[in-house]
Amino acid sequence: MQATALTLGLVGVDAHLVSVEVDSGRGPSAFHLVGLAEAAVREARVRVRAALKQLEVELDEHVITVSMSPADVRKTGSAFDVALALGILGALDRVDPANLAGVVLLGELGLGGQLRPVRGVLPALATARRLGVTRAIVPVDNEAEASAVTGVDVLVASTLEDVVLGLRGERALRPAKMPGASGGGAGCFAVDLAEIRGQHGARRALEIAAAGGHNLLMMGPPGAGKTMLARRLPTILPLMTQEEALEVTAIHSVAGLLGAGAGLLADRPFRAPHHTVSVAGLVGGGSPVRPGEVSLAHCGCLFLDELLEFGRATVEALRQPLEDGVIAVSRARERAVFPARPLVVAALNPCPCGYAGTLRCTCPPDRVRSYRQRLSGPLLDRIDLQIALPPVEIADLSFAAATGEPSAVVRERVVQARAAQAARASSGEVGARLNATLGAADLARVASPDAAAERVLRTAAEALGLSARAFGKVLRVARTLADLEGATGVGAPHVAEALHLRLLDRVRAPVAQSATVG
Ligand SMILES: Nc1ncnc2c1ncn2[C@@H]1O[C@H](COP(=O)(O)OP(=O)(O)OP(=O)(O)O)[C@@H](O)[C@H]1O
Ligand SMILES: [Mg+2]
Numbered sequence: 001m002q003a004t005a006l007t008l009g010l011v012g013v014d015a016h017l018v019s020v021e022v023d024s025g026r027g028p029s030a031f032h033l034v035g036l037a038e039a040a041v042r043e044a045r046v047r048v049r050a051a052l053k054q055l056e057v058e059l060d061e062h063v064i065t066v067s068m069s070p071a072d073v074r075k076t077g078s079a080f081d082v083a084l085a086l087g088i089l090g091a092l093d094r095v096d097p098a099n100l101a102g103v104v105l106l107g108e109l110g111l112g113g114q115l116r117p118v119r120g121v122l123p124a125l126a127t128a129r130r131l132g133v134t135r136a137i138v139p140v141d142n143e144a145e146a147s148a149v150t151g152v153d154v155l156v157a158s159t160l161e162d163v164v165l166g167l168r169g170e171r172a173l174r175p176a177k178m179p180g181a182s183g184g185g186a187g188c189f190a191v192d193l194a195e196i197r198g199q200h201g202a203r204r205a206l207e208i209a210a211a212g213g214h215n216l217l218m219m220g221p222p223g224a225g226k227t228m229l230a231r232r233l234p235t236i237l238p239l240m241t242q243e244e245a246l247e248v249t250a251i252h253s254v255a256g257l258l259g260a261g262a263g264l265l266a267d268r269p270f271r272a273p274h275h276t277v278s279v280a281g282l283v284g285g286g287s288p289v290r291p292g293e294v295s296l297a298h299c300g301c302l303f304l305d306e307l308l309e310f311g312r313a314t315v316e317a318l319r320q321p322l323e324d325g326v327i328a329v330s331r332a333r334e335r336a337v338f339p340a341r342p343l344v345v346a347a348l349n350p351c352p353c354g355y356a357g358t359l360r361c362t363c364p365p366d367r368v369r370s371y372r373q374r375l376s377g378p379l380l381d382r383i384d385l386q387i388a389l390p391p392v393e394i395a396d397l398s399f400a401a402a403t404g405e406p407s408a409v410v411r412e413r414v415v416q417a418r419a420a421q422a423a424r425a426s427s428g429e430v431g432a433r434l435n436a437t438l439g440a441a442d443l444a445r446v447a448s449p450d451a452a453a454e455r456v457l458r459t460a461a462e463a464l465g466l467s468a469r470a471f472g473k474v475l476r477v478a479r480t481l482a483d484l485e486g487a488t489g490v491g492a493p494h495v496a497e498a499l500h501l502r503l504l505d506r507v508r509a510p511v512a513q514s515a516t517v518g
């Protein structure tokens with residue numbers, strides 16, 4: 001007898017339909033699996049055999065042949081177990097093969113027949129819906145993320161027996177439903193900008209970064225609050241749209257980072273990979289292909305603490321995703337594409353000892369120079385804002401000192417500034433939704449400085465030896481400053497502040513006129 005069960009295979013944050021065709025016949029026990037199944041799938045035979053035994057289905061004296069199609073796509077992971085088991089049950093006539101039609105089955109089997117959660121359920125079901133599949137059964141531990149997909153009737157099951165009886169219509173399976181909001185919910189964060197005392201310049205830079213989508217570099221002594229500030233960037237960004245939440249959740253689901261019971265992620269991610277992270281860990285890779293930190297930080301913040309400690313190759317690998325907003329990871333026969341559009345915040349000390357600019361610094365001037373000279377190249381090119389943090393004043397840290405504005409207030413201004421940018425994009429005036437990604441022609445249209453601003457820019461350019469590229473960055477940031485103010489044009493104060501936010505042009509200009517950064 002023959003039967004076919006349906007399941008889904010992941011490719012990056014996409015999926016494709018996999019049909020599991022099973023043929024059974026009498027003969028000396030054998031279990032063949034064809035169709036580019038990788039080791040993890042071949043191991044499924046052991047789990048499926050054991051789980052079927054729990055249902056008192058013995059495969060002895062049967063020749064089972066399983067063919068998974070499309071045959072030219074690599075099958076990885078353990079999510080095919082349930083479909084495999086049901087295909088076999090269909091072929092053995094323990095389940096009517098007609099009951100398997102049009103239902104997608106996802107789940108790993110435990111040896112005792114329990115259904116274990118699998119990664120990528122959200123993007124897999126989203127694909128199923130696109131392909132016109134309307135019914136699915138998933139493990140109960142994937143319920144929350146499965147419920148985020150609309151347009152597919154998803155039922156949850158705890159055991160293989162549930163699935164069998166459910167398909168036979170002898171046991172009613174529960175539809176997947178959203179659990180009560182886990183954690184704080186959208187807009188409730190564990191940290192808040194109000195906790196940061198002093199550091200007005202850095203708070204302002206963080207707001208500008210959020211408003212225009214500009215990457216930010218912070219240079220400051222130990223304990224100045226660099227990590228604290230970066231951590232609070234996601235709290236001043238606009239709350240995620242449903243579409244963004246689905247994208248971010250899909251990436252975390254594929255990475256296997258959604259805890260059991262976690263539904264749609266409400267908060268923008270914050271990722272802070274250690275500087276020893278591998279290239280694959282940062283931009284994606286491995287087998288099966290998983291998203292890297294730059295994708296896990298999509299829509300949120302990627303924090304590179306101690307930037308100079310990161311290997312050159314590692315930093316170099318970030319260039320392409322930061323340029324394109326997506327990363328393609330290729331392996332033999334497998335090419336996965338992951339979104340990768342985080343805001344990058346980098347931090348470093350001003351010198352090897354950490355205290356340059358204060359009496360505590362013990363570094364000879366040429367060591368400070370060569371330390372800072374290491375700061376160049378591809379990544380810096382993508383960083384529009386560069387600031388220096390002073391040491392926190394003791395007075396600022398006293399509890400009597402006023403706390404700053406809370407995140408919600410700052411976020412309101414960020415939302416306004418982004419609305420102005422979105423309006424220009426949707427009217428077709430510019431081709432980018434955020435000022436940080438405006439092209440040269442767009443810049444000329446919407447960020448051309450008025451006469452006074454032009455004079456400021458020219459004077460600074462001569463004094464600092466600004467490159468044409470740096471010019472563009474100054475204007476992009478100036479445009480964001482105007483948007484934060486609700487101003488239509490770019491004026492002298494905007495340009496002056498934007499120039500001030502390019503620390504490295506200033507600290508490096510006296511070192512070498514040709515060494516302009518960015
Ligand atoms: N501006 C600030 N307001 C309130 N507390 C602060 C501030 N800056 C630092 N702190 C306190 O000092 C601690 C260290 O700050 P943080 O780790 O952010 O510093 P850092 O600049 O990242 O230092 P390092 O260079 O050592 O990584 C924080 O946990 C916080 O308690
Ligand atoms: Mg730190």
Ligand SMILES: [Zn+2]
Pocket residue numbers: 351352353354355356361362363
């Ligand atoms: Zn020093």
